[in-house]
Amino acid sequence: MSFVSHEDELTKDYTKELGDLNLKTIKYKRVKKKKCNPIFPDSNFKTAWDFSGLFLILYEAVLVPYRVAFNMPPKGWFLAVEVIIDLFFLTDICKICAF
Numbered sequence: 001m002s003f004v005s006h007e008d009e010l011t012k013d014y015t016k017e018l019g020d021l022n023l024k025t026i027k028y029k030r031v032k033k034k035k036c037n038p039i040f041p042d043s044n045f046k047t048a049w050d051f052s053g054l055f056l057i058l059y060e061a062v063l064v065p066y067r068v069a070f071n072m073p074p075k076g077w078f079l080a081v082e083v084i085i086d087l088f089f090l091t092d093i094c095k096i097c098a099f
Contacts, residue, residue, distance in 0.1 A: 056085050
């Protein structure tokens with residue numbers, strides 16, 4: 001009966017058993033299995049998406065109280081913009097919940 005020390009386990013080379021697998025390959029395969037691609041936090045798209053959301057929140061924070069105070073429902077161009085804003089945030093929620 002042979003005992004394997006903890007140091008032997010740490011220094012053992014597993015390349016023969018694992019082949020060409022490494023952490024990067026495992027992460028890539030895991031991402032590739034998903035049906036839709038994730039938005040990476042460091043990407044330019046994510047930064048633009050976040051700043052767009054910030055701008056739209058500020059827009060809503062100013063215009064909604066104004067419209068409520070003066071009882072002015074959105075009409076014409078403003079209605080179209082508000083529908084687009086709602087779709088933006090709905091898409092944002094769906095994208096977050098998908099991962």
